[in-house]
Amino acid sequence: MLEEEIEEQGTLILAAEDCPPDLFKKLHRFSQHEERIILSLVAHGPVLLRGGRGSGKSALFKEAHNRIKEKSSTTFSVYLSLRNLPLLRSQGVEYEEKFCELLIQSINLALKENKKHPSFSATPAVNNIQQSLVKLSSKLKKRIVLFFDDAAHLGRETSLTEFFDIFRILSSSSISCKATIYPGITKFGTRFDVCNDATVRNISRNENSEFFAAFFLDVMKARYPSLLDDNKTSHAFDKIQLATFLGKTVVGNMRAFIFICNQLHESQKNGLPELTRCLVNMASDYYWPLLEELKPKLGIYELLINPSIELAEKIFDTTSKANSTSIIIHRELMQKFVKPLEILEYAGFISRREVSIAMKSGGRGSRFTLNLCNLLEITHGKRLTSELFATWLKEDQPAEIHINSPILDIKIPELSSDKELSILNLPIKSLIKSKAYPYGLTATKIEILQKEQIKTIGELAETSDEQLRSLPTIGKKYLKRIRDVLGQAIWM
Amino acid sequence: MNELTLLLCGKHEHLGELSQILEQLGNTIDNFTPRCFKFISENNSSDITTFGPYCGRTILETACSILISRIDPFRVLLVKRNQEQPNYNPAIRHKIAIQWSGDVITDQKPLPLEKLTYDKVSRALLTDHIAQIYWGPAFTYLIDNIRDSNESEWLNELTQLDLRNESNIVDYFRTEANELYSSLSKGIHQEFVIPQISIYDNETIKILLLRTICLVTKMALVSHCIPTISANIDLNVCLGYSKKIEEQVRL
Numbered sequence: 001m002l003e004e005e006i007e008e009q010g011t012l013i014l015a016a017e018d019c020p021p022d023l024f025k026k027l028h029r030f031s032q033h034e035e036r037i038i039l040s041l042v043a044h045g046p047v048l049l050r051g052g053r054g055s056g057k058s059a060l061f062k063e064a065h066n067r068i069k070e071k072s073s074t075t076f077s078v079y080l081s082l083r084n085l086p087l088l089r090s091q092g093v094e095y096e097e098k099f100c101e102l103l104i105q106s107i108n109l110a111l112k113e114n115k116k117h118p119s120f121s122a123t124p125a126v127n128n129i130q131q132s133l134v135k136l137s138s139k140l141k142k143r144i145v146l147f148f149d150d151a152a153h154l155g156r157e158t159s160l161t162e163f164f165d166i167f168r169i170l171s172s173s174s175i176s177c178k179a180t181i182y183p184g185i186t187k188f189g190t191r192f193d194v195c196n197d198a199t200v201r202n203i204s205r206n207e208n209s210e211f212f213a214a215f216f217l218d219v220m221k222a223r224y225p226s227l228l229d230d231n232k233t234s235h236a237f238d239k240i241q242l243a244t245f246l247g248k249t250v251v252g253n254m255r256a257f258i259f260i261c262n263q264l265h266e267s268q269k270n271g272l273p274e275l276t277r278c279l280v281n282m283a284s285d286y287y288w289p290l291l292e293e294l295k296p297k298l299g300i301y302e303l304l305i306n307p308s309i310e311l312a313e314k315i316f317d318t319t320s321k322a323n324s325t326s327i328i329i330h331r332e333l334m335q336k337f338v339k340p341l342e343i344l345e346y347a348g349f350i351s352r353r354e355v356s357i358a359m360k361s362g363g364r365g366s367r368f369t370l371n372l373c374n375l376l377e378i379t380h381g382k383r384l385t386s387e388l389f390a391t392w393l394k395e396d397q398p399a400e401i402h403i404n405s406p407i408l409d410i411k412i413p414e415l416s417s418d419k420e421l422s423i424l425n426l427p428i429k430s431l432i433k434s435k436a437y438p439y440g441l442t443a444t445k446i447e448i449l450q451k452e453q454i455k456t457i458g459e460l461a462e463t464s465d466e467q468l469r470s471l472p473t474i475g476k477k478y479l480k481r482i483r484d485v486l487g488q489a490i491w492m
Numbered sequence: 493m494n495e496l497t498l499l500l501c502g503k504h505e506h507l508g509e510l511s512q513i514l515e516q517l518g519n520t521i522d523n524f525t526p527r528c529f530k531f532i533s534e535n536n537s538s539d540i541t542t543f544g545p546y547c548g549r550t551i552l553e554t555a556c557s558i559l560i561s562r563i564d565p566f567r568v569l570l571v572k573r574n575q576e577q578p579n580y581n582p583a584i585r586h587k588i589a590i591q592w593s594g595d596v597i598t599d600q601k602p603l604p605l606e607k608l609t610y611d612k613v614s615r616a617l618l619t620d621h622i623a624q625i626y627w628g629p630a631f632t633y634l635i636d637n638i639r640d641s642n643e644s645e646w647l648n649e650l651t652q653l654d655l656r657n658e659s660n661i662v663d664y665f666r667t668e669a670n671e672l673y674s675s676l677s678k679g680i681h682q683e684f685v686i687p688q689i690s691i692y693d694n695e696t697i698k699i700l701l702l703r704t705i706c707l708v709t710k711m712a713l714v715s716h717c718i719p720t721i722s723a724n725i726d727l728n729v730c731l732g733y734s735k736k737i738e739e740q741v742r743l
Contacts, residue, residue, distance in 0.1 A: 033645045035743045036702065043699040044691050045675075074693035143691050173691060195667050202652060210643040354651040356658060358636045395639075 027223050028059055031215040037201050038064045044143055046171045047178045051203030052346045053492060054255025057180040061147045068145060077145040080106040083491050085461045095162045100124035126169050137174040148179040150491060161189030168192050184342035205252025206353060213240050216247035224261050227270060234271035236386050242270060245393055249279060249372040251351035259286055276384040282373035289436040290347045296423035297492060301339055303413045308340040310410050312349050318407055319370055320378050322399035325392055328357060328365040330403040349374060361402040423490055424458030431485050440485050448472060461486050495733040497521040499712045500558045502723030510565050510722060513572060520554045528701050532741050536694060544697035545679025548704045552672055555708035556596045559715055560617050562722045563626060592673060597666055618666040628659030630717035637727060646706055646738055668707050675700055702741055709737050
């Protein structure tokens with residue numbers, strides 16, 4: 001494939017799960033920190049991989065799975081994405097049964113792909129599967145690694161208890177379980193001890209790390225080589241500075257990095273005016289809409305979106321006034337705003353760098369670095385000057401919100417103990433092409449679906465591919481678009 | 493001496509008998525660390541499954557002995573006296589020797605200070621009382637003083653540990669140390685009666701060795717922030733050693 005074709009494809013692929021296998025290697029790059037994570041995913045032992053939305057968890061899982069398939073003579077791996085609507089809607093025994101059915105299917109698919117015999121059969125019960133897996137391991141003379149991607153859904157914590165029970169039961173001396181989780185996941189059920197039943201690895205791309213600049217430059221070289229063209233790059237900064245600045249702009253989040261590079265890709269040049277445009281657009285077209293997109297997926301935490309928005313505004317305002325790009329929030333305030341801060345961190349508004357650091361105003365707090373898009377949005381003039389560019393590239397004195405500050409006088413509503421995910425009951429017109437859903441559906445297609453009595457997002461998700469393909473003007477390509485936007489809508 | 497030895501043993505030239513002990517223990521680290529680094533950086537090393545766990549456990553145990561020597565010199569000086577006895581017999585077990593259970597970790601539940609008598613204080617390296625007095629304040633000092641020089645992934649991991657309070661750093665050290673000790677021990681004690689080559693394969697041993705080096709480096713780094721510990725070195729020098737160690741275990 002020509003470099004231009006790879007670059008074109010690269011702009012369209014936002015998530016690892018959407019990346020075709022032949023392009024995966026060409027587009028993905030891994031830092032030293034991530035190589036160590038991949039090693040821990042390939043090695044024996046239970047691992048929980050923690051990171052925000054778009055941080056690269058699935059990419060690391062897929063890379064580990066690919067390496068095992070290609071190179072390992074001692075390991076057999078199975079990759080299972082738990083983006084399954086019936087599973088999401090179930091709990092208790094029903095959850096366990098559906099989970100086991102999915103797992104059995106995935107194991108057989110992996111055996112078939114590897115041309116391995118025998119096939120795997122078990123009753124859809126965890127203990128039975130565990131025993132059958134041990135027998136399979138013995139037959140194959142290999143240890144088995146199970147990759148569970150997208151297990152954790154922030155708004156549905158009851159199913160997390162069931163998942164982690166299964167995780168613990170399946171893990172054994174010849175079976176390793178690995179799962180991706182979000183930073184907000186704190187409930188693991190009563191039988192799973194997160195300290196002893198797994199090793200937690202965090203995906204973190206700290207802008208102070210010596211690998212930070214080189215890593216993002218590498219990604220740009222792989223996916224957007226034309227952005228590094230000498231004719232395009234401004235004299236205001238060099239390529240390393242551009243890569244570092246873009247990486248810092250999105251607090252190291254890979255999906256946001258792809259988004260901003262896609263925007264820059266459309267410009268003729270990479271100067272300060274173009275960067276300004278990209279940052280301001282990202283604030284209005286990516287970050288804020290993301291919170292709205294999240295709202296109906298958060299279950300019991302849905303009510304926290306408005307306080308989270310208010311919190312974000314105050315954090316960014318305080319930080320901007322202090323001429324900084326990071327902020328320390330007193331640990332007692334952290335307790336009060338724990339969930340809104342997790343939501344903001346999940347969405348990429350902020351990223352925690354130090355859990356505990358001394359504050360000038362007294363006490364200790366956590367330091368967060370802020371995305372530069374929302375920061376520029378409220379900076380006077382909304383313009384990225386060369387001075388601001390240089391200032392934001394450097395380490396600075398963080399702003400502080402101390403325990404007695406009136407700034408965070410935000411009411412946190414009472415939460416109910418359980419709540420259905422509203423997203424499934426929303427009308428399908430919610431998926432119309434918009435800032436929240438840039439690859440959303442057209443009005444015409446929505447009308448076609450509504451005529452077929454497909455009224456809600458839940459109903460659309462449950463409609464089979466065959467039924468959708470039978471509708472006028474919905475071919476293979478548009479079917480994929482429907483599934484992609486559904487994926488974005490329903491899953492975290 | 494390699495950087496890990498320098499970081500663990502610190503500046504110990506003028507500490508009398510303690511210098512001799514640290515020199516001896518440091519030689520072990522010097523001997524095993526290059527082998528360990530080689531196992532980590534090589535692909536498909538033929539010796540890793542045979543010798544890797546032994547290397548890892550030796551480094552882990554010796555590192556802990558070094559830290560015990562620096563925090564509680566009396567403990568190791570007693571061991572030295574015993575080993576210097578004319579009738580010392582290496583063929584028998586000596587209860588005074590440093591033991592993993594009892595000197596590094598303990599099952600003893602910590603009593604609250606108001607109910608404590610001195611004979612009930614466990615002086616094991618990774619206990620809650622030692623955490624309150626030494627590890628907690630040292631960790632707090634470290635994380636407050638590394639921000640400007642923090643290019644290290646390992647230091648980032650330390651600053652991002654979600655601990656309820658700084659003394660809980662010892663829970664992190666203890667959990668990791670116990671897990672590594674147990675996993676590495678299974679690789680050398682020949683307790684398996686069925687083939688385990690697939691479980692203790694290259695990748696698994698590599699990650700165990702990497703975690704071991706990472707853990708002892710972190711513990712050594714924090715130790716130099718304990719004001720009363722022996723053989724302290726300047727924090728900036730420590731950070732330099734730590735950075736070099738991290739560079740040497742690149743995959």
